[in-house]
Amino acid sequence: MAVAKTSLNPDHLTWQGGTQPMKVGYGKLMMWIFLLSDTFTFSALLISYGLIRYSAPSFKDIMPDMTHKTFEFSQVYWPIPERVFEAVPFLHGMSLPLVFVGLMTFILIFSSVTMVLAVEAGHRRDKADVEKWMLWTILGGFTFLGSQAWEWGHFITGTEGGLLLADGAKVFGANLVQNQYGPPAFADLFFFITGFHGTHVLSGVVLNIMIFYNTANGVYEKRGHYEMIEKIGLYWHFVDLVWVFVFTFFYLV
């Protein structure tokens, strides 16, 4: 070819070959591909939940007269999730189904907004704005992690009454082998799914802190673009997206 590299693209959008597949930078495309593979992992976990839940008896199968209002916990049948997660910090003993989970959802959605505002500020190359919104995002991430830690703590400790088994023994809280709220598989899936998601949030917070540090040090200012904020932003929104699915399929359905 007579024409050498005369691409008008900025350097970070140009691949080594000089052309740019799908008009995205290499790093961004690879982030998308990684998120796609992560989608499969999370889908596998949530689908396993679906399979195990549908293979386990529901309370209607065992106790035909029981309704959602008269529901009581038993290890024989699957629990109603909103009856399991009804505790809120500082409001001890009150039944507030899904309120705390709803709050966690709100926190994560909000931190997603602050992240996208940081990305937008990056497009304008406004360093101060990027720093501001990154800090809010990091704060949201930590708040979510703290909330999740509280929820795990409550789930593991259990209620004061516990669950009376047929042989007279009492079970308090849940771990991988015993569960006061239902079959052990329910607790196992809870730990695995929310735990895997929480690990993603934790790595997201670490990445957010790293890019905040770089922004504050002017690394992206010197580089001439804030594409790294966009890439980490994609990851952070994905974590939020996964939570939307976990919220629906674990807590609501």
Add this chain to the structure above:
Amino acid sequence: MEHTVNETSERQKPQTKALWRVFWILLILTAFEFVVAFGLDADTFKYTKIGIFIIMTIVKAYYIVGTFMHLKDEVKTMIWTVILPAMFVVWLLVALVVEGGYIGFVRK
């Protein structure tokens, strides 16, 4: 030195209207999910509720992926590269949930 450069160069105004709009949509949809969760009787409307929750989730996913992750602004091939493989998950979901029902049936 950097400060003088920043102040003399023209500052762009933030374009955040569409982003906040999506935030409110997500918030209202989540609030609506709560209304459905507690407003509809779980015994009689079990599958209606599940249906509403799944639709709400897909709508929320559309806004997060489309606007927050800017997939709407990418080229068509890029959009399909992401969406098409993800759609096959639906098949796995249906297959394994149905299978779960059979496992439960055999165990009884």
